[in-house]
Amino acid sequence: MSVGVVIPAAGKGKRMGASVSKQFLDLYGEPILIRTLRVVSDHPAVTQTVVVVGREERARVESLLAQHGFNSKRVQTVIGGKERQQSVFEGLKALSTRWVLVHDAVRPFITHDRITALLTGAEETGAAILAVPVKDTIKEVEEGVVSRTLERNRLWAVQTPQAFRRELLLQAHRAADQTVLATDDAMLVESMGVPVRVVEGDYANIKLTTKEDWVLAEAIWRKRSSEQ
Known part of the structure; x- marks a missing residue:
């Protein structure tokens, strides 16, 4: 199985309230982006990894990659678009693998x-x-009033990575034509009528978005470090 990884890393992370983009924040001695890359790029099936960045941060990311031992053959950077969806599309075009994982930069x-x-x-x-x-x-709430209660046993919270045949995901992005903005890549594939398999994830696989997430992240890191 030949697998490529697309990591959108152009977000600003305003909800974190930090002075730098959240993917650059330090988590026990290394930036979150680097910790994420260490896991996904070291998976035995992964042969290509692309980090999608903003034009103004490309030099910084490439310097960071070199500093932590990621050469351009192991991890490359491409310039993303205005929206996450556009950035993923640019990352897909840089891959040559049959399969692709799309993973958040801040899920280490x-x-x-x-x-x-x-x-x-x-x-x-x-x-x-x-x-x-x-x-x-x-x-569900409308104008501050509950409109209905959803059946909890049918609800799942979606994480990344998400996995696709690369050509299928490319087709889905092209069909959307960047005019339909989805909150994740699976939505684009679903809109084509393709069944999306659900695989149980891990509650510890959190996305670091707010200051409260950071507190939980430190607890997860300490727990995993003590188990090694």
């Missing part, structure tokens, strides 16, 4: 076993996502 706690399970699930239909059952009751 993904594990090899979940990536392997995801790739196995994707082989069935050409598309698979990681997700975990929601723990809370979810309600």
Whole structure:
């Protein structure tokens, strides 16, 4: 299985309230982006990794990659678009693999076993996502009033990476023509009528978006470090 990885890393992370983009924040001695890259690029199935960056941060990212031992053959950078969806599309075009993983730059706690399970699930239909059952009751709200309560046993919180046959995902992005903005890549594939397999993820595979996430991230890091 030849697998490429696209990591969109052009976000500003305004909700984190930091002075730098959240992917550059230090997590126990290394930037989050580097910790994420160490996991995904070291998976035995991965042969190509592309980090999609903003034009103004490309030099900084490439310097950071070199500093931490990632040469241009192992990890390359490309310039992204205004929206995440456009950035993923640019990353896809830089790959030559049959399969692709799309993974958030600020999910450093993904594990090899979940990536392997995801790739196995994707082989069935050409598309698979990681997700975990929601723990809370979810309600739809309109103008501050509950409109309905959703059935919790049918709800899953979606994570990354998401896995696809690369040509399938390219086709989905082209069909959207950058005019339909989806919140994740699976939505674009779903709109084509392609079944997307759900593979159970890991509650520790959090996305670092807010200051509260940072507190949880430090706890996860300490726990994993003590288990090694």
